[in-house]
Amino acid sequence: xxxxxxxxxxxxxxxxxxxxxxxxxxxxxxxxxxxxxxxxxxxxxxxxxxxxxxxxxxxxxxxxxxxxxxxxxxxxxxxxxxxxxxxxxxxxxxxxxxxxxxxxxxxxxxxxxxxxxxxxxxxxxxxx
Numbered sequence: 001x002x003x004x005x006x007x008x009x010x011x012x013x014x015x016x017x018x019x020x021x022x023x024x025x026x027x028x029x030x031x032x033x034x035x036x037x038x039x040x041x042x043x044x045x046x047x048x049x050x051x052x053x054x055x056x057x058x059x060x061x062x063x064x065x066x067x068x069x070x071x072x073x074x075x076x077x078x079x080x081x082x083x084x085x086x087x088x089x090x091x092x093x094x095x096x097x098x099x100x101x102x103x104x105x106x107x108x109x110x111x112x113x114x115x116x117x118x119x120x121x122x123x124x125x126x127x128x
Contacts, residue, residue, distance in 0.1 A: 032045075032047070033046070049066065050064050051064065051066075052064050052113070052116035054117070054125065056125065059074065059075040059076065059077045060076035060126050061073060061074050061075075061076065062076065062113045064109045064116075066108070066109065066112070068087050068089040068090075069086070069087060069105055070085070070088050071083045071084065071085050071086075071099075071105075071106065072086075076126045077126050079126075082099070083099055083106050083110055083113070084097040085098050085099040085105060085106055085109070086098065
């Protein structure tokens with residue numbers, strides 16, 4: 001189990017290695033090659049529509065970064081499902097939750113949190 005989890009952490013690296021070598025990646029991943037950045041061509045860098053991540057520690061948390069927005073759910077283990085929303089362009093310190101001002105953005109981020117989550121027996125989450 002440990003080896004499989006460790007290998008999964010490095011899938012994007014393998015895509016980059018394949019791109020540098022001009023070969024096809026031998027793994028399936030939703031990662032995007034960082035080779036343009038490595039080669040000084042950041043303007044040619046592909047981008048994801050959003051970034052999703054989660055933490056299983058500290059009561060379980062989810063987060064999504066999409067354009068200038070960051071949505072976060074804290075304390076999922078306690079039943080919290082509220083999304084806090086921050087505009088990182090205006091509030092990089094995440095001091096002012098503006099979720100009530102942008103319900104459409106909160107709805108989109110909530111949907112991403114729901115659809116991007118992959119249930120795992122190794123990393124169970126409160127809503128699994």
